[in-house]
Amino acid sequence: MKPYIEMTKEELMEERKKVKEEYKKFQLSELHLDMSRGKPSVEQLDISMGMMDVLSSDADLQCEDGTDCRNYGVLDGIDEAKVLLGDMIECHPDNIIIYGNSSLNIMYDTISRSMTHGVMGSTPWCKLDKVKFLCPIPGYDRHFAITEHFGIEMINVPMLPTGPDMDMVEELVASDEAIKGIWCVPKYSNPQGITYSDETVRRFARLKPAAKDFRIYWDNAYGVHHLYDIDQDNLVEILAECKRAGNPDMVYKFSSTSKISFPGSGVAAIATSHNNLVDIKQQLKIQTIGYDKVNQLRHVRYFKDIHGIVEHMRKHADIMRPKFEYILDRFDEEFGGMHIGSWIRPKGGYFICFEALDGCAKKIVSRVKKAGVKMTPAGAPFPYGKDPKDSVIRIAPSYPSIDDIKLATEVFITCVKLVSIDKILEDM
Amino acid sequence: MKPYIEMTKEELMEERKKVKEEYKKFQLSELHLDMSRGKPSVEQLDISMGMMDVLSSDADLQCEDGTDCRNYGVLDGIDEAKVLLGDMIECHPDNIIIYGNSSLNIMYDTISRSMTHGVMGSTPWCKLDKVKFLCPIPGYDRHFAITEHFGIEMINVPMLPTGPDMDMVEELVASDEAIKGIWCVPKYSNPQGITYSDETVRRFARLKPAAKDFRIYWDNAYGVHHLYDIDQDNLVEILAECKRAGNPDMVYKFSSTSKISFPGSGVAAIATSHNNLVDIKQQLKIQTIGYDKVNQLRHVRYFKDIHGIVEHMRKHADIMRPKFEYILDRFDEEFGGMHIGSWIRPKGGYFICFEALDGCAKKIVSRVKKAGVKMTPAGAPFPYGKDPKDSVIRIAPSYPSIDDIKLATEVFITCVKLVSIDKILEDM
Numbered sequence: 001m002k003p004y005i006e007m008t009k010e011e012l013m014e015e016r017k018k019v020k021e022e023y024k025k026f027q028l029s030e031l032h033l034d035m036s037r038g039k040p041s042v043e044q045l046d047i048s049m050g051m052m053d054v055l056s057s058d059a060d061l062q063c064e065d066g067t068d069c070r071n072y073g074v075l076d077g078i079d080e081a082k083v084l085l086g087d088m089i090e091c092h093p094d095n096i097i098i099y100g101n102s103s104l105n106i107m108y109d110t111i112s113r114s115m116t117h118g119v120m121g122s123t124p125w126c127k128l129d130k131v132k133f134l135c136p137i138p139g140y141d142r143h144f145a146i147t148e149h150f151g152i153e154m155i156n157v158p159m160l161p162t163g164p165d166m167d168m169v170e171e172l173v174a175s176d177e178a179i180k181g182i183w184c185v186p187k188y189s190n191p192q193g194i195t196y197s198d199e200t201v202r203r204f205a206r207l208k209p210a211a212k213d214f215r216i217y218w219d220n221a222y223g224v225h226h227l228y229d230i231d232q233d234n235l236v237e238i239l240a241e242c243k244r245a246g247n248p249d250m251v252y253k254f255s256s257t258s259k260i261s262f263p264g265s266g267v268a269a270i271a272t273s274h275n276n277l278v279d280i281k282q283q284l285k286i287q288t289i290g291y292d293k294v295n296q297l298r299h300v301r302y303f304k305d306i307h308g309i310v311e312h313m314r315k316h317a318d319i320m321r322p323k324f325e326y327i328l329d330r331f332d333e334e335f336g337g338m339h340i341g342s343w344i345r346p347k348g349g350y351f352i353c354f355e356a357l358d359g360c361a362k363k364i365v366s367r368v369k370k371a372g373v374k375m376t377p378a379g380a381p382f383p384y385g386k387d388p389k390d391s392v393i394r395i396a397p398s399y400p401s402i403d404d405i406k407l408a409t410e411v412f413i414t415c416v417k418l419v420s421i422d423k424i425l426e427d428m
Numbered sequence: 429m430k431p432y433i434e435m436t437k438e439e440l441m442e443e444r445k446k447v448k449e450e451y452k453k454f455q456l457s458e459l460h461l462d463m464s465r466g467k468p469s470v471e472q473l474d475i476s477m478g479m480m481d482v483l484s485s486d487a488d489l490q491c492e493d494g495t496d497c498r499n500y501g502v503l504d505g506i507d508e509a510k511v512l513l514g515d516m517i518e519c520h521p522d523n524i525i526i527y528g529n530s531s532l533n534i535m536y537d538t539i540s541r542s543m544t545h546g547v548m549g550s551t552p553w554c555k556l557d558k559v560k561f562l563c564p565i566p567g568y569d570r571h572f573a574i575t576e577h578f579g580i581e582m583i584n585v586p587m588l589p590t591g592p593d594m595d596m597v598e599e600l601v602a603s604d605e606a607i608k609g610i611w612c613v614p615k616y617s618n619p620q621g622i623t624y625s626d627e628t629v630r631r632f633a634r635l636k637p638a639a640k641d642f643r644i645y646w647d648n649a650y651g652v653h654h655l656y657d658i659d660q661d662n663l664v665e666i667l668a669e670c671k672r673a674g675n676p677d678m679v680y681k682f683s684s685t686s687k688i689s690f691p692g693s694g695v696a697a698i699a700t701s702h703n704n705l706v707d708i709k710q711q712l713k714i715q716t717i718g719y720d721k722v723n724q725l726r727h728v729r730y731f732k733d734i735h736g737i738v739e740h741m742r743k744h745a746d747i748m749r750p751k752f753e754y755i756l757d758r759f760d761e762e763f764g765g766m767h768i769g770s771w772i773r774p775k776g777g778y779f780i781c782f783e784a785l786d787g788c789a790k791k792i793v794s795r796v797k798k799a800g801v802k803m804t805p806a807g808a809p810f811p812y813g814k815d816p817k818d819s820v821i822r823i824a825p826s827y828p829s830i831d832d833i834k835l836a837t838e839v840f841i842t843c844v845k846l847v848s849i850d851k852i853l854e855d856m
Contacts, residue, residue, distance in 0.1 A: 037500070045498040049485040057477040070473040072465070072691040100528050101720045108715040116543050116554060116578065126544060126554040142717075149714040150544065258717070263500040265722040286577040287536040289570075289686070292529045292720065294693040 003339045004424050012421055019417045023371065026411050031372030033408045038190070038350035039399045040259055040316070047315045048261045054301040061297060069293035075285055076277075081267060081296040087306035089223055089255045090237045091271040097280065100291045103256035103268040107217060108146050110252060110270070113283050114180070115150055119213035120249065120279045125150075125180065134172060134182035136164040138353060138381035138392045140190045143183040143219070147383075154383035155179070159189070161344070163196030166203045177210040181217050187235045188222040191353040191381050191394035193346020195233035205241035207250065216242075216251040222349040223255060224313050227321045233347050239271060248273045257299060259316075259350065260309060267296050323397040323405045327352055334413045340420040352395040353381075354412075360419045361390045367415035373408045431767045432852050440849055447845045451799065454839045459800030461836045466618070466778035467827045468687055468744070475743045476689045482729040489725060497721035503713055504705075509695060509724040515734035517651055517683045518665045519699040525708065528719045531684035531696040535645060536574050538680060538698070541711050542608070543578055547641035548677065548707045553578075553608065562600060562610035564592040566781060566809035566820045568618045571611040571647070575811075582811035583607070587617070589772070591624030594631040605638040609645050615663045616650040619781040619809050619822035621774020623661035633669040635678065644670075644679040651683060652741050654776040655749045661775050667699060676701045685727060687744075687778065688737060695724055751825040751833045755780055762841045768848040780823040781809075782840075788847045789818045795843040801836045 004012060055061065061069045063078045076082075077098025086093040099106050118124045125131045132153040135144060139159075147154055155172065157164045163186065173179050184204075186196040196204075204216055218238050226232045242250050249272075257266035270280070303309050328345050331354070335341050342355045356364055361378035368375055376394040379385040395412070397405055432440060483489065489497045491506045504510075505526025514521040527534050546552045553559045560581040563572060567587075575582055583600065585592045591614065601607050612632075614624040624632075632644060646666050654660045670678050677700075685694035698708070731737050756773050759782070763769050770783045784792055789806035796803055804822040807813040823840070825833055 039500050042496065042499075045496065048498075052483045052485045052487060052489075055480045057480045059480060061480075068470065068473065070476075070690045070693065071470075072467050072686075074692075102716045102718075105716040112540055112544060116540060124554070126552070142714075145714050149711070258500075262498045262722060264502075264718050265498065265720045283577070286570075286573050288530045288533040290530075290692050292693045292723070294690060295720070295723070 001338065003337060004421055005339055009425065009428055012425055016418065016421045016425070019414055019421065022414045023367070023418055026371040026414065029372075031407060031411065033373045033400055033404050033411075035396050035400060035408050036374045036376050037399070038259070038396045040263060041319065041399050041401070043319050044316055044398070045262060047312065051261055051298060051302045055294065055298050061294060063297065067293070069297045072289055074293055075288075075290050076281060077269070077291065078293050078296050078300070080300045084300050084303060084305065084309070085255065085267070085269045086271075088309055089220055089253060089269065089271055091239055091253065095239065095273070095277065096269050096271045097277065097284070098291060098296055099268045099270065101258075101264055101266055101268060101295075103219065103221070103254045103258070104142055106254055106268055106270050107143070107219065109287070110217075110280075111146055111150055111152075113280070114213070117283060119215065120275060122213035128178070130178045132176065132179045134164075134169060134179060135383045136182070136184065137383070138191050138387070138394070139183055140185055140219070141380045141385075143217070144383045147183070152180075156383060156388070157182075159192060159194060161194060163194060163200035166200055170203065170207060173207050173209040173211075173214055175210060179209070180211055180213055181215050183217050183219070185219050185221055186238070187220060187233060188225060188346055188349025190221065190349065191351040191392070193344050193349045193351060193353065195235055198236050201236035201238055201241055202245075205238060205245040205247060205250070207247070209250070214250065218251050218253045220253055220255045221259075224309060225259060225316070225350065226313065226348040227317050227324055228347055229314065229317075231347055239273070243273070249275050252276065260312065261299060261302070265295070267299055320398060322402055324352065326402065326405055327395065327397055327409050330409050330413060335416070341416060350396060350398055352397065354393045354395060354416070356391050356393060356416060357420055357423050358389045358391050360423050361387060361393050363419045363422075364393060364412075364415050367419060368412055371411045371415065373411045429766065431765060432849055433767055437853065437856055440853055444846065444849045444853070447842055447849065450842045451795070451846055454799040454842065457800075459835060459839065461801040461828055461832050461839075463824050463828060463836050464802045464804050465827070466687070466824045468691060469747065469827050469829070471747050472744055472826070473690060475740065479689055479726060479730045483722065483726050489722060491725065495721070497725045500717055502721055503716075503718050504709060505697070505719065506721050506724050506728075508728045512728050512731060512733065512737070513683065513695070513697045514699075516737055517648060517681060517697065517699055519667055519681065523667065523701065523705065524697050524699045525705065525712070526719060526724055527696045527698065529686075529692055529694055529696060529723075531647065531649070531682040531686070532570055534682055534696055534698050535571070535647065537715070538645070538708075539574055539578055539580075541708070542641070545711060547643065548703060550641035556606070558606045560604065560607045562592075562597060562607060563811045564610070564612065565811070566619050566815070566822070567611055568613055568647070569808045571645070572811045575611070580608075584811060584816070585610070587620060587622060589622060591622060591628035594628055598631065598635060601635050601637040601639075601642055603638060607637070608639055608641055609643050611645050611647070613647050613649055614666070615648060615661060616653060616774055616777025618649065618777065619779040619820070621772050621777045621779060621781065623663055626664050629664035629666055629669055630673075633666065633673040633675060633678070635675070637678070642678065646679050646681045648681055648683045649687075650777040652737060653687060653744070653778065654741065655745050655752055656775055657742065657745075659775055667701070671701070677703050680704065688740065689727060689730070693723070695727055748826060750830055752780065754830065754833055755823065755825055755837050758837050758841060763844070769844055778824060778826055780825065782821045782823060782844070784819050784821060784844060785848055785851050786817045786819050788851050789815060789821050791847045791850075792821060792840075792843050795847060796840055799839045799843065801839045803840075
């Protein structure tokens with residue numbers, strides 16, 4: 001098909017009529033579909049049900065070192081869980097603390113601690129006039145919610161196909177002592193599905209921040225969440241890279257099994273340098289009597305080792321892949337060469353990011369909603385919920401069934417066309 | 429026996445010789461006993477093993493309202509867990525948030541939030557020159573560790589047999605706006621086993637604090653941890669009492685199942701007014717994706733209802749009671765009328781508190797340690813670890829077996845005698 005932008009007004013009006021007809025049909029079919037959040041589907045949750053059987057009343061709930069997981073004790077996680085998650089996040093078990101059920105909670109607590117107690121002896125951020133964070137955009141709304149909650153000023157940094165714009169990152173962190181951190185989802189990023197290039201990671205490790213207490217918040221949420229077995233993105237391991245670059249303390253790496261076992265009932269972890277761990281544990285021992293060791297043991301007994309996790313993730317991929325491929329193939333078919341939007345074809349993660357014509361994102365999401373399909377609100381992947389170009393739409397294919405995905409995709413495509421035509425007509 | 433204080437120097441020297449002989453015998457027997465922390469015994473943990481079987485791979489992990497506990501969602505706890513814990517802590521389910529595995533963690537987070545964001549709109553405490561907490565003494569070391577960690581000044585308030593000295597509490601909170609809270613373990617208190625009298629609770633509810641953001645931190649850690657079935661202490665329910673007194677927002681009530689199911693793998697809760705809940709959730713929704721609903725469901729399916737918890741606690745009591753009674757009976761026999769120490773006979777909780785002669789606590793604990801019995805360090809139950817009179821010793825009878833308790837008690841008694849004799853001889 002001829003791109004809309006090359007059509008005459010008459011051709012466009014004709015096309016609009018056709019598209020509007022389709023849209024009306026969807027409206028009449030009273031759909032109730034939800035592509036708004038990165039929730040695993042019921043089918044995916046069922047994969048992990050075996051986990052409910054590994055610890056029974058006649059099981060021995062002791063760790064290899066004799067620790068009784070049922071009682072008090074162990075602040076930073078049982079050894080075997082550190083080994084398992086260490087293999088998963090490519091870190092030495094000694095560099096890890098295993099927490100409770102939510103890596104978001106660890107990130108929040110990390111910032112909260114920095115506010116009240118500083119970082120490795122630095123001035124508590126709450127005593128400073130101004131604290132700033134760099135926010136690669138588009139990004140994860142819950143990250144931005146944390147920094148906003150603490151009154152931290154957020155500075156947008158554009159995402160490139162290789163990760164955040166490192167020229168900008170390098171310049172900003174070197175020149176402004178108020179910049180204390182940067183939010184990163186380095187692999188299969190939320191929402192674009194971008195994996196940071198080797199060069200990007202190496203430049204991260206070599207940053208020369210003005211603030212001694214600057215830290216990279218490396219949320220490796222989708223580290224093992226591939227769609228394919230061989231055709232996988234590779235991410236340079238940041239902790240080792242920082243160490244090599246002489247910046248061993250500059251990164252906090254976060255991870256969890258939320259989208260591996262059960263969201264909300266998994267285990268989460270931080271991996272970081274020895275110095276940071278000492279700093280964190282100083283506070284952690286005041287904050288808690290320790291985390292749920294029985295659940296840590298449950299995960300270890302179920303997955304056994306990293307190979308177990310990899311095999312398990314293969315099952316997730318088998319469910320996710322057709323959904324991603326359907327959407328992306330249909331985008332290729334309908335939008336290829338049309339110049340009304342762009343996207344990246346991710347090899348993993350939980351999202352597809354559609355970049356519409358400027359000023360169209362809100363209208364598309366609203367149109368889609370009126371046809372019975374719920375999507376992430378436009379603007380959500382940006383600090384303060386403000387998409388400067390109003391163009392980014394996050395698509396979360398995981399939760400609905402493949403049949404619902406097919407339907408929702410057609411609704412979405414129709415709405416993109418309709419809003420794009422209107423936009424082009426307006427601009428004529 | 430004649431009280432030491434009435435003995436002549438010669439009689440005392442003779443007695444010392446005898447006691448020292450006994451002490452030496454203990455030293456030679458190379459004991460390794462631990463009465464230092466309030467940990468349940470292995471026998472107690474075994475009671476709850478049935479909990480490992482209630483959720484199996486063919487179980488339906490849905491709540492009554494259809495919520496799939498395996499997926500994301502539900503910030504403040506599943507309804508049935510609110511009902512169960514509501515009955516346990518005598519509060520309406522609507523006044524409850526169910527958290528993760530540690531009530532200490534909730535208390536820490538509550539203070540941390542007050543530091544960074546204030547309380548229901550008040551000035552964040554980190555912006556104030558001075559924040560103070562009242563600390564009934566002796567009390568729980570981990571409470572004091574939290575306030576110390578945040579640089580909050582702690583003011584000692586003596587415990588009376590009826591609870592904290594309310595004359596002092598009333599005067600202090602009314603006159604000093606910097607006083608933002610008070611730590612309370614109102615039932616079977618740690619370490620004395622005191623339950624606050626009805627009058628004490630009513631006076632708490634009627635406090636007129638100078639600080640609008642003053643809150644009572646009501647850690648009801650031992651609410652259902654009775655030793656007897658009928659002969660139980662009763663505690664006036666503080667939340668309702670505050671409401672009656674026109675102070676509905678003045679209290680945070682904390683609780684957990686740590687010493688009911690498994691320490692570290694239980695569920696914890698806060699109960700408070702609607703206004704406080706709104707304030708808390710405002711932050712909680714930023715902090716976490718929600719807590720472990722599968723574990724909440726596990727608890728509900730296992731205990732079923734409050735009667736299930738009561739029956740379950742009866743089994744704990746059957747294990748704890750003989751240990752408490754042995755120690756207390758031996759204290760009666762050995763120290764009755766001797767004027768070398770005092771204690772209260774608790775009807776529940778996890779501790780016995782022995783108040784030795786002034787200046788003797790450290791020496792006794794050290795003596796006991798040299799004979800192979802580990803106890804809570806003297807001073808631990810006080811802010812900054814400083815017992816002004818160096819007289820309080822916390823005894824934790826739960827973890828050792830009854831045979832070990834018997835042995836440890838004899839060691840303790842011998843050490844109390846030895847150190848007391850030395851003290852009296854010194855003072856002669």
